[in-house]
Amino acid sequence: MCINNTLAKLTYLQGKYILMNTQFSSVNSTDSFPFMVTVTETMSLNKLKEYTKKLINEQLLQYGAILVRGCTELTITDFKELSEHCTGESKNYDFASTPRSKVAKGIYTTTEYPPHMTIPLHNEQSYTNQWADHLWLFCDVAATKGGETPLADSRLVYQKIPEDIRNRFIEKGIMYVRNYGGGLDLPWQEVFNTDDKSVVEQYCTDQNIEFEWKEDDELRTKQICQAITSHPVSGEKSWFNQAHLFHVSALAEKVRTNLLSIIEESELPRNAYYGDGSPIKSSDLDIIRAVYDEVEVSSPWQKGDFVIVDNILAAHGRKSFEGERKVYVVMT
Incomplete structure (x- = not known):
């Protein structure tokens, strides 16, 4: 059912960004996962780096995943630079289990299964004994229907x-x-x-x-x-x-x-x-x-959205979709 979640909102007032509270309507089964913010004004990459790193330090350990919405001008290159600034050097997709394309060093497409297929919730590379600490997922093109990246709190x-x-x-x-x-x-x-x-x-x-x-x-x-x-x-x-x-x-x-x-x-x-x-x-x-089905949380992608996932604390998946969908991943 739909419930209200607290959403931190960045508003630009008198020459600076101010964090304000608003409400976000979602299909979440809890009122605390994931943590969500929306950027309401254009922000320089350096400013976004500063704010995102602060957000990670203050919220990621508690919530396990953070959705940042509204960065419609963010490029794939900017996204990689942002992720590496906040959580360290990107990792290669070694000992792979699904087909992906390498877009550039450290940037991959998400799993390239056919659109009609659903990918169950899972923690990245938990089928082996080495894995990324963080996943960064970036939506460049949202599917016309479906294509959500569901999340689940792995502690739950x-x-x-x-x-x-x-x-x-x-x-x-x-x-x-x-x-x-x-x-x-x-x-x-x-x-x-x-x-x-x-x-x-x-x-x-x-x-x-x-x-x-x-x-x-x-x-x-x-x-x-x-x-x-x-x-x-x-x-x-x-x-x-x-x-x-x-x-x-x-x-x-x-x-x-x-x-x-x-x-x-x-x-x-x-x-x-x-x-x-x-x-x-x-x-x-x-x-x-x-x-997994019981605790799953899902919300449609919007262009410019990115999600930061603590890979131990939160699982992710993919819903089936229609139309073009471009979601990229950086692992750190």
């Missing part, structure tokens, strides 16, 4: 998952199994940004990823990762994995049935098990997916 997801399910995941961890190439998923050359097998092997060794070269130069990897993590500053626990995306139950039933009729389960492009190799119940993952 952790709290709402039934204790018995949560404890099983925490105790056992999660094993991600990936088979690259074969026309079914990303080729290993794209995932590891190299054509050199020795580079792949060194990366896997450094990251405790088990690897196996198969016929036709195809690759299988296995990695055991965390189910939850604690924020390095607040110590708060967050649900932090992608078992619900990698598990075979995430595939549409018809796709799953067709795939398993032609290949063995061990050859699926991706799958998830408990860390000891035992199966994860689909029913448990359905409960986790229902928790």
Whole structure:
């Protein structure tokens, strides 16, 4: 249902910007997530840097995500400069799991799945043991319909998952199994940004990823990762994995049935098990997916919007859409 959220509003009065309170109507299920501000006057990039860094320092740890609205003159280059000024150097999209295009150093398109597809809520690269601290998402062109980037408080997801399910995941961890190439998923050359097998092997060794070269130069990897993590500053626990995306139950039933009729389960492009190799119940993952649905917050993009996400505290996704949609990401 619609409720009112407090919105900090920047208004230009007597030669300076003043923070004022107003109301923002949203479909949020709480009155505190994400934190939202709107810029009502043109602001220099330096001024925006100053204000955004202050906003992050004061609000991001509490709220987990911040939406800044109204920066319609912001360019992609400006956006990268802003993000790096506030939260550090941008990172490459290494050990990728979805197709993206590199627009420039440190700037990527968001996942390039077909418009009719929905991308479930998740924390960036929580399927491995290294991830970005922050995500910066920038809307250059908003879809004519749909295309929202839903958010969820990962602390709340952790709290709402039934204790018995949560404890099983925490105790056992999660094993991600990936088979690259074969026309079914990303080729290993794209995932590891190299054509050199020795580079792949060194990366896997450094990251405790088990690897196996198969016929036709195809690759299988296995990695055991965390189910939850604690924020390095607040110590708060967050649900932090992608078992619900990698598990075979995430595939549409018809796709799953067709795939398993032609290949063995061990050859699926991706799958998830408990860390000891035992199966994860689909029913448990359905409960986790229902928790994400319960706490999801979503609002349509507008041109010039950008969202700052603490990657441990908040999950993100994508709704299906119609028309052109250009949303870019910088990871820091």
